[in-house]
Amino acid sequence: MRLHYQRANPDVGGESLLLRFEDVVDDRVACLLVNSGRGVSVDELLDESRGEYLAGIIINNAHPEYYCTLGENVREETPIYAAPDTATILAEACSAPLRDIEHPDAILTQLATVDTWTQLVRGVQLHPLPVGHAPGAAGFLLEISEEADAHTLFVADECTIRRAAGYSGIGLDLPVAIDSLVLSGATADPFAPALTETLSIVCERAREDATVLVTADEPTGIHAAYLLGHLGKRLGSPFPITVTGRTATLCEQLGYSIPNVTRLPDAPPEKVLTPGTVAIAEPDAPVQGPAGQLFEALADDPEAAVLRLTRGVATPITAAQCMVQSFPWHNYPDPETLATVVEALAPVQVVLAERPTPEAERLHLPDSFVWSIDDDLVYTLYDGTDWVAPAEIDPDAAQHIRQRATAYHDEPTPSEYELSLPLPVRTGTIDFAAEGLDVEVIQERLLPAESPDGSWRHRAPNDEDVASHDANSAASSATNGRKTSETTSVDASLQALREQIDNIESVVAGQIYQASVVDAGDDVCLFRVQNPPASFEHGQNVSLIIDSAETLQTVDVSEQENGSEPSDTDNSTTDANEIV
Missing domain, CATH: 1.20.5 (Single alpha-helices involved in coiled-coils or other helix-helix interfaces)
Known part of the structure; x- marks a missing residue:
């Protein structure tokens, strides 16, 4: 048997890869696509002249970027493997597609829920394992049988030791030996502090009686609802949370019962958006679907807040009077986590898929062969005799690693441990520390602003x-x-x-008018206001607020000396890069 590895989209998303199993099927090369992400094309990856064919597709988690091209790449009778709860989220996305998913019926027909050892092809089996990261997410352990020998490859992807909305993180005490461990690269920005900061801001805005809308994809929305609901209960001053759209449906399908959370899949905005409450809806960009409808309903409310939980680069939002902020929700492992996982599992070989923009230093793991791959070339991981080391590994060091691994891995085949292998299931109790949330930091941030009687609402x-x-x-x-x-x-x-507050209040009280910039020459700049109010008079002095990505300036506009009619506006604000 020979095993080859290729990243399927390193320059676009980086979440997909292709495994080629050579010499396990007569005259053919069985290929396994792991995640059908952005820019992935099976037609371009497979070389049918060499006998390559798509034997299966694995979906590690149900973030949209992991399955966005699934309909384009699914082949007739090719199974799509997913752990039970990931399969539930994926099926819901295909049943009522919000995004442009091609061939949803074919996906539903070929979707295979996996909760035990399942055969990919003769001699290759797969089994899901918990990896944290997101609700229902799973890595897949592959057992490759070759005569009397068995080899293991664990595709752990974006594993975390942290829980995710109650789902366990990656196990560090697996009862099986791991030969090769496939991981996504590390991130230099730890997730836990960002998580605590984001949820602190949500709590603060709800406490101030703002109407709060949190937008996120379905797994992230479930994650946020789970933590916010339990957090409100822990704080002793809960604020109502309403989950809508498919996120609400999935909370019910996955069996969540979260304190302070109401599920209203099809509720109109007036039933969801009220001061002092939090609404959660998909998608993260509020331009369509439930999030888009709710955003449209509160866009003109200067007291409202829209908090976007994004997994990529946030796209700009059109002009709105409500506050719009984007927060990265990058629940990825940091270098310390990856080092801990590798030390615990002690694989012979580690394959790191570096991110498009590497955010962390390369790991130094002296007891394993480490492949750090940032391109789409084909690499041989197993050559029929040994797990392959990169060329820069000293031969003596490589031999030492193989000898250590041989002694450690002299155990029965993984499939004999069927009853003891963990599954990606949810625990019944909340554990904030295990989730990476620092409740004490949030309490210290909120309590000083509470009223003397300990009530939740903030009194100005x-x-x-x-x-x-x-x-x-x-x-x-x-x-x-x-x-x-x-x-x-x-x-x-x-x-x-007090003076700053007065300035802010004066801006919020103004009216918004769109204006175009006119270069009149000789260092004269005019602003042509669209649909100016009747109250404007020639020569009138007004205040002009220019809101840009870099600065906010107040300009007094006076009568032009050349006799041209000035184009003035009232105090107003808008989104970045807009002129009012």
Whole structure:
């Protein structure tokens, strides 16, 4: 048997690869596509003149970029393998497609749920294993039998030790030996701090009685709803959460019962969007589907907040008065996690699919052969005799690794451990630390703003509050023997803060008008306002707010000396790169 590896889309998404099993099927090369992601074309990957054919497709998780080209690449009678809950999410996406999924009926017909050892071709079996990362996500352990020998390849993809919405992370104590471990590259930006920061902001906006819309793809929306619902219960001051669209349907199909969360798959915006609540809908870009409908309903509400949980580069949103923010939801392993996984599983060979823009240093794993691959060339992982080491590995070091692995891997075949292999299933209890969420940080961030009776809602400070704060500051300074200048500094800071709040309120109270920039020459710049109000008069002075990606400037517009009619606007704001 010879095993070859090729990345299927390294320059586009990087989530897909092709495995070629040579000499396991007479006169043919059985190929296994792992994820049908962005830009993947099976027609371009397979060389039918060499006898290559598509024996199966694996889908590791149900983020849309993992199956977006599945309809284009599925072949008649080619099974599509997925763990049970990933298969559920994928089937729902095909039953009522929001995105342009080709041939959804063929996908549903050939979708095969896998929860035990399943034969790919003669001599090759596969079994799902938990890997964390996303609800229902799974890696796949492949057992390759060759006469009396058995070899193992574990496609763990974007594994995490963290749980994901209750689903276990990758197991570090598997009862089987792993010969080759296939992983996605590490990220230099740890996920846990970003997760804590993102959910803190959601809680803060809900506490301030803002209408909050969280947009995300289905697995991410489920993940966020799970954590926010339990977080509200832990804080003791829950805020209502409504999950809508397919995300709501899937929460029910997957058996979630989350505190403070209501599922309304087909509810109109007025039933979902209310101050002090959080709505969660798909997709992450709110331009279509449930998220698009909800965004349209609150776009003109300056008190509302739209928080996008994105897995890639966030696309810009059209002009809106509501706040729109994007937060990366990159639940990937960091270098330390990958090193921990490799040390625990002790594979002979590690294959790292580097990301399009490598975000972390290459790992130093002295006890394994490490392939770091960032192109679409075909690499031989097993040559019929041994697991292959990269050319830069010293031959003596390679022999040492093989000897260590031979002694460690002298065990029965993996399929004999069927009853003891873990499955990607959800636990029944919440564990914030295991999810990577720091509840104490969120509590410290929220509690100082609570009212004295401990109520959840934030009460804006009035004049008495400010006077009391100033008096307390002065008394504290006197008690501690501090100088009067410290109190003066605090008073000045408070006054500056009040002035900033007044400026913001004046901007929010204005009207939005679109305007075009006109270069009149001689350093004269005019603004032609679309549909100007009747209240505009020639020579009138107004304030102009220019909102750009880099700065926000206030400009006083006066009568032009050359006699041209000025184009003025009221105070207004809009999205980045728009002129108002």
